[in-house]
Amino acid sequence: MARGLLALGLxxxxxxALWHEKSWRIVAAMQGAxxxxxxxxPIDPQTPPERARQMLRDCGAAVVVTGRERAExxxxxxxxxxxxTLEGAPRSDLPGLGWEALRSLAGPVPARAGQPDDxxxxxxxxGSTGRPRGVCLSHRNALAxxxxxxxxxxxxxxxxxxxxxxxxxxxxxxDLYASxxxxxxxxxxxxxxxxxxxxxxxxxxxxxxxxxxxxxSALRLLLEHGPLMEMPPAALxxxxxxxxxxxxxxxxxxxxxxxxxxxxxxxxxxxxxxxxCAFHEATGEIPExxxxxxxxxxxxxxxxxxxxxxxxxxxxxxxxGELWVEGPTVMLGYYGQSPQAGRAYATGDLVRVLPGGEFLxxxxxxxMVKVRGYRIELAEVEAALLVHPAIxxxxxxxxxxxxxxxxxxxxxxxxxxxxxxxxKQHLATHLPRYMIIDDARYLPALPRTATGKVDxxxxxxxxxxxxxxxxxxxxxxxxx
Amino acid sequence: xxxxxxxDIYPVLRDYVARELLHGEDAGLTADTPxxxxxxxxxxxxxxxxxxxxxxxxIQMAEEEVTPEHFQTLGALSELLARLSRAHA
Numbered sequence: 001m002a003r004g005l006l007a008l009g010l011x012x013x014x015x016x017a018l019w020h021e022k023s024w025r026i027v028a029a030m031q032g033a034x035x036x037x038x039x040x041x042p043i044d045p046q047t048p049p050e051r052a053r054q055m056l057r058d059c060g061a062a063v064v065v066t067g068r069e070r071a072e073x074x075x076x077x078x079x080x081x082x083x084x085t086l087e088g089a090p091r092s093d094l095p096g097l098g099w100e101a102l103r104s105l106a107g108p109v110p111a112r113a114g115q116p117d118d119x120x121x122x123x124x125x126x127g128s129t130g131r132p133r134g135v136c137l138s139h140r141n142a143l144a145x146x147x148x149x150x151x152x153x154x155x156x157x158x159x160x161x162x163x164x165x166x167x168x169x170x171x172x173x174x175d176l177y178a179s180x181x182x183x184x185x186x187x188x189x190x191x192x193x194x195x196x197x198x199x200x201x202x203x204x205x206x207x208x209x210x211x212x213x214x215x216x217s218a219l220r221l222l223l224e225h226g227p228l229m230e231m232p233p234a235a236l237x238x239x240x241x242x243x244x245x246x247x248x249x250x251x252x253x254x255x256x257x258x259x260x261x262x263x264x265x266x267x268x269x270x271x272x273x274x275x276x277c278a279f280h281e282a283t284g285e286i287p288e289x290x291x292x293x294x295x296x297x298x299x300x301x302x303x304x305x306x307x308x309x310x311x312x313x314x315x316x317x318x319x320x321g322e323l324w325v326e327g328p329t330v331m332l333g334y335y336g337q338s339p340q341a342g343r344a345y346a347t348g349d350l351v352r353v354l355p356g357g358e359f360l361x362x363x364x365x366x367x368m369v370k371v372r373g374y375r376i377e378l379a380e381v382e383a384a385l386l387v388h389p390a391i392x393x394x395x396x397x398x399x400x401x402x403x404x405x406x407x408x409x410x411x412x413x414x415x416x417x418x419x420x421x422x423x424k425q426h427l428a429t430h431l432p433r434y435m436i437i438d439d440a441r442y443l444p445a446l447p448r449t450a451t452g453k454v455d456x457x458x459x460x461x462x463x464x465x466x467x468x469x470x471x472x473x474x475x476x477x478x479x480x
Numbered sequence: 481x482x483x484x485x486x487x488d489i490y491p492v493l494r495d496y497v498a499r500e501l502l503h504g505e506d507a508g509l510t511a512d513t514p515x516x517x518x519x520x521x522x523x524x525x526x527x528x529x530x531x532x533x534x535x536x537x538x539i540q541m542a543e544e545e546v547t548p549e550h551f552q553t554l555g556a557l558s559e560l561l562a563r564l565s566r567a568h569a
Binding site (some may be wrong): 192194195196197198199202221224225372403404419420421422424425427428433434436437438439 | 502503505507508509513514516517518519520522523524526527528530531543544546547548
């Protein structure tokens with residue numbers, strides 16, 4: 001793969017985009033890119049072509065590693081972009097290399113290029129400006145986090161690490177690189193299997209998984225819908241369960257603890273911009289009457305974390321503030337913006353400092369939400385809705401939690417309101433699937449606060465009132 | 481169990497998807513609507529849909545049959561269920 005990239009005329013620092021389903025070939029592409037000193041840019045395979053183009057343009061990718069069909073869909077209108085196709089060869093009018101051509105390239109393995117502070121990969125996250133934003137991470141950023149966690153877990157060649165997250169999601173950085181570092185085996189769970197609880201459990205058994213890392217929603221899906229709880233606990237070999245990305249309601253943590261008392265349960269915290277910078281380990285029995293979730297915990301990976309008030313003054317135990325992170329795992333910056341390596345990062349997360357010095361997550365100070373573990377800027381969904389000619393204005397709110405988390409759009413229509421399915425179809429051409437709205441309501445005018453901003457609180461209240469009524473109606477029918 | 485035909489299964493599935501996943505708004509929902517691509521079905525609703533299929537048609541799908549191709553559209557799913565029902569009958 002490194003030879004192929006060099007054969008295409010790419011040089012150290014050129015960006016290599018990856019847009020393909022999970023497979024060992026795409027992992028090889030990552031390794032080849034890093035070997036040749038080129039950062040890679042993973043794009044979720046479900047990303048619609050329009051959005052993929054936007055990302056490719058934004059990071060000025062020199063090559064995209066993909067399938068033949070996607071290469072054709074992207075076409076040639078992206079400047080000097082070359083293609084590496086992982087099955088077959090690119091169409092003859094597209095510049096690039098096919099898998100067979102790649103394998104037949106001869107010559108020595110290229111020497112290792114690149115330095116610790118070079119860009120290693122770019123992860124695109126939802127952006128508050130209405131466009132995806134590329135988070136730039138260096139080799140040093142990733143290694144600081146991966147080394148710390150490989151040591152904390154005592155990862156060894158005997159381990160079999162599950163990779164649940166897509167490669168475009170930072171959880172996969174642990175799966176891949178902690179495994180490589182420790183000589184452990186990393187087992188890729190295909191995207192198509194990850195959404196079916198029965199297939200995930202098959203995978204856990206078949207691969208003898210010892211380490212699992214995912215968003216809590218994925219574990220909840222297993223606990224609630226899969227055959228997981230019906231199996232003898234000893235059938236599973238998992239010795240550590242890591243979860244990150246959203247709050248994991250304590251009752252599920254308790255369920256896991258009771259069923260697998262020897263398995264370590266670790267709540268990891270960290271936005272894409274900082275890798276994992278804090279964690280809390282759930283130890284001992286979790287009392288039946290406990291309702292508060294696990295805290296974010298304390299700093300790890302060599303980082304320092306603290307909370308500050310709105311006026312910038314650090315807060316102490318019992319007080320609330322915004323969480324800041326500083327240290328070796330903090331990103332280089334956003335793609336296309338001036339680098340901020342070494343600078344502290346304000347997470348936008350509001351936390352409480354607990355008496356023991358740990359931090360507890362309280363909420364966000366902006367309109368970023370987590371739905372099923374995915375980070376979503378509501379402004380980006382709204383921007384995509386506004387592209388629709390029949391929509392005058394739109395505001396999106398997140399409702400529900402865990403796997404039942406939903407996005408609801410409140411819309412002012414210019415003309416005949418498009419049906420829900422038409423809105424979904426429209427959004428599917430602009431956004432990844434997890435950002436497509438689940439429901440829509442049309443209003444003559446969006447409610448606004450005194451300052452003229454959309455009143456999201458009011459919208460959430462409208463939604464809850466409507467759904468409370470529905471629930472009551474169902475209960476009434478049932479009791480009759 | 482009697483054999484089911486795709487044309488009998490489809491309206492039942494369509495009714496379920498319209499009611500449970502589109503909140504009763506069935507405008508534009510056809511046998512060819514791309515359910516996954518347009519975000520009509522996600523991992524949670526897939527689990528619930530499987531439970532519905534099992535209960536309504538007494539068809540238990542093997543894990544390896546639960547693939548994106550089979551759930552891509554209501555048409556594809558109806559065809560698959562009809563095939564499974566013939567095989568089980």
